[in-house]
Amino acid sequence: MPSHLNQASRFTALLITCFAACLHLTICDAADSGTQPPRPNILWLTSEDNGPELGCYGDEYADTPNIDQLASRSLRYRTCWSNAPVCAPARTTIISGMHATSLGGQHMRSSVGLPDDMKLYPQVLREAGYYCTNHTKTDYNFAPSDQDAGWHESGKKAHWRNRPSEDTPFFSVFNYTISHESKIRNKPHTLVHDPAKANLPEYHPDTPEVRRDWAQYYDRLTEMDAMVGKAIEEINQAGLADSTIIFYYGDHGSGMPRSKRWPFNSGLQVPLVVHVPDAYRDLAPSDYMPGGVSDRLVSFVDLGPTAISLAGTQPPANMQGAPFMGKYAGEPKEYLFGYRGRMDERIDLVRSCTDGRFVYMRHFYPDRPYLKHVGFMFQTPTTRIWKQMYEAGELNDAQSKFWQVKPTEELFDLQNDPDEVDNVASLPQHAEKLSEMREATKDWMRSTRDLGLLTEAEIHRLAQNESPRTIGLSDRFNAAALVDAAWAAGDAWQACDAHTIEAMQALFGTSDPGIRYWGCRGLALGLASHGTVLSDDETSAAVGTLMQALEDENPSVRVAAADILIRVDEPSVQKAAADELIRLAQLPEEGYYVAIAALNVIDMHRESVVRHSEEALDSIRDNHPNAPRRGGDYVKRLLTTPGQSQD
Known part of the structure; x- marks a missing residue:
């Protein structure tokens, strides 16, 4: 090999060695200094x-x-x-x-x-x-x-x-x-x-x-x-x-x-x-x-x-x-969770869970239809024609279902039923999956301290100058007890006997107004349940408890009591419930969210309320203060729009 090429090779090797050493120092310096590549x-x-x-x-x-x-x-x-x-x-x-x-x-x-x-x-x-x-x-x-x-x-x-x-x-x-x-x-x-x-x-x-x-x-x-x-x-x-x-x-x-x-x-x-x-x-x-x-x-x-x-x-x-x-x-x-609360003017409470194939749903207001009258939703032609056909008796079972009251819980198999119309919760082959997802939902509600277990009115009453989250983390909010109470109330919708009534009366006897609320809800669901097996004396005892609740210090408890008493086939009981609902619906006496809750019940049983308090209801409608807010005045909508009367 010519000598000048030998010298060139040695020089090139020296350059490579020096470059590698410099590169090593640069990398080490970058690592030592904590320098990172640009962030995305x-x-x-x-x-x-x-x-x-x-x-x-x-x-x-x-x-x-x-x-x-x-x-x-x-x-x-x-x-x-x-x-x-x-x-x-x-x-x-x-x-x-x-x-x-x-x-x-x-x-x-x-x-x-x-x-x-x-x-x-x-x-x-x-x-x-x-x-x-x-x-x-x-x-x-x-x-x-x-x-x-x-x-x-x-x-x-x-x-x-x-x-x-x-x-x-x-x-x-x-x-x-x-x-x-x-x-x-x-x-x-x-x-x-x-x-x-x-x-x-x-x-x-x-x-x-x-x-x-x-x-x-x-x-x-x-x-x-x-x-x-x-x-x-x-x-x-x-x-x-x-x-x-x-x-x-x-x-x-x-x-x-x-x-x-x-x-x-x-x-x-x-x-x-x-x-x-x-x-x-x-x-x-x-x-x-x-x-x-x-x-x-x-x-x-x-x-x-x-x-x-x-x-x-x-x-x-x-x-x-x-x-x-x-x-x-x-x-x-392992699971994802979903939630539904008040949708514009309509109050509801639903929790759902999926594992990717199955969807579990828990309804806490099963006595109210799926598709209640939400004014904005009814601007869509599909909604209107769908409801018209239901009222005319022109729909099949799958189409009619969503204008009717609900079961307490549902389970859908997305693999075989992607449209979620077949509730398989009662099928023996799905009993283990149902139990698994039910418990997962309850555990999630407890661990995340689900404030939806309180009525919206109660959240605002408790919060006042604090955030609801602060209330949810405090001892004033017993998430575990509220989950158990809400679950027990929902079970009363499936079947109700003397034991169920006693359990709900026990809930009503507590000092926590949130628990008392679910006790009243459970009594209401139990008395309205198609699976109710009660004697006349047991029914009278339940109604007596609800009449006491109609005088409770907490307005949300009074709404819950009136929700079933307005359906009792006794004029004096109906009148007491109607009078209390009218009082609760008045602004600003009990507040905006109490009024929304009361008017939801009034709208469900408008004929019964009107029969006893038509003049008072007209007075609220005529004297309702202007309360504009983002999304519209929900109280005004409830006062002026016919909705889901079940009378």
């Missing part, structure tokens, strides 16, 4: 009022090419629940990383206050150095003083482009309202999807109105899909595709009736697609695969903690969700 940007794209009716979820009627394309290079979650089946409580859950039931925010337009030291996920991300923006939608269900979630920008001009420098990581949310319930009935609209090809759920009647609403819903999803595509293209054009983790999800089930507002799977299951660029695969879940499907159970309570985990920060201890990605990813869940 995080983009959330959310759409309103839509479940997984998308092409990537196997829906052949859908036309959603942009989301389908995103899913083809991302991970799609098979089972994601919104926890609440309506926007405001669902957003309470997302923004807080806590179940809305733990904050008293499970009701529509709850306006609940938060503890002073509680942080919402944008505040945590902002402290972690992220530039946080929210495009337009808030609706967090909080009191006005707590509506500031900590965004750098929130509104129509909010955008990740406004960050102070290109080196600043961003967390940015864009909300698309084009698929909202109100857009289904928005006219004029020229249909693109063929109504004749729409796949109707078993519970909806097959009419032109219903087919048109479903077709228009799918049209809106196509429009929404284009907006999602535009947002992704903005990221691509800015050269940020390799540094941005993208989430797409819907905010609860479709805006069609019996999806939205109801914690069936149809009201809670949403699409969730997550894209993680190659540079951040160490933050992706272990089952991440482009175009893959995850069987991991996730829900909205997990979203905030997951975003915080992706930012490299540990979620606050108060957050109940489990991160499913990032540095602090937790263990997979």
Whole structure:
């Protein structure tokens, strides 16, 4: 070998050795200094009022090419629940990383206050150095003083482009309202999807109105899909595709009736697609695969903690969700939970649970129909024609069910009954699964200190200058005892005997007004149950207890007592109940939420109340004060809109 080549080789080897040494020092210095590679940007794209009716979820009627394309290079979650089946409580859950039931925010337009030291996920991300923006939608269900979630920008001009420098990581949310319930009935609209090809759920009647609403819903999803595509293209054009983790999800089930507002799977299951660029695969879940499907159970309570985990920060201890990605990813869940409280003017209490295949539901007001008259819902043509056909006797059993009263508990097998119309709770082969999910729901309600066990009026009465969450964590709220009492009251609806009556009377004899409330509810359900086996003396004793409850110091207990006494076939008893309901419905004597509760009972038994107190009811209607609030004045709606009378 020529000498000059030998010298060149030795020189090259020396350079390589020096470069390797320098590189080693650089790596060591970086490790010693704690320097990390740049953190990912995080983009959330959310759409309103839509479940997984998308092409990537196997829906052949859908036309959603942009989301389908995103899913083809991302991970799609098979089972994601919104926890609440309506926007405001669902957003309470997302923004807080806590179940809305733990904050008293499970009701529509709850306006609940938060503890002073509680942080919402944008505040945590902002402290972690992220530039946080929210495009337009808030609706967090909080009191006005707590509506500031900590965004750098929130509104129509909010955008990740406004960050102070290109080196600043961003967390940015864009909300698309084009698929909202109100857009289904928005006219004029020229249909693109063929109504004749729409796949109707078993519970909806097959009419032109219903087919048109479903077709228009799918049209809106196509429009929404284009907006999602535009947002992704903005990221691509800015050269940020390799540094941005993208989430797409819907905010609860479709805006069609019996999806939205109801914690069936149809009201809670949403699409969730997550894209993680190659540079951040160490933050992706272990089952991440482009175009893959995850069987991991996730829900909205997990979203905030997951975003915080992706930012490299540990979620606050108060957050109940489990991160499913990032540095602090937790263990997979065995169950997801859902909840329904007051929906606009109609009071209800339902809890649901899924393991991915089965859905368990517990009804705490089984004596009230599924689809009570919610004014906003009745603006949708499907709702109106569905109710008209029920009243005309033109529906089959599956379609009629949802205008009738409910069983205490239901179990649905999604594998064999995706529309959730066949309650298999009574079948012996499902007894073990029923017991398992029942206990899981009870344990969850206890452990999360479910404030829905108190009436909304009682929550506000106890809270006063405190947050409901503070009350829920105090000794004044006995979650375990309330779960047991509420469960016992519900069981009385299934069958009632002398032992049941004695147990409910014992609950009424306690000093806790929340327990007394469930004692009265249990007596009401027991006396109204089709499975009641009582002697005349036992019935008289139960009515006597309820007459005492009609004078209880707590207004919610008095509402519960009047709820059954107004049905007793004795004029003097009915009149006492009607007079008390009228008094409770008057504002501002007992308060707004007491009035809503009383008017819900009055509306269920309007003829009986009118028979004894028509003049007084007219007086309340004529003198009702103007009480405007977000979502409308629910007391006024109850006073002026005929609803679900069972007389």
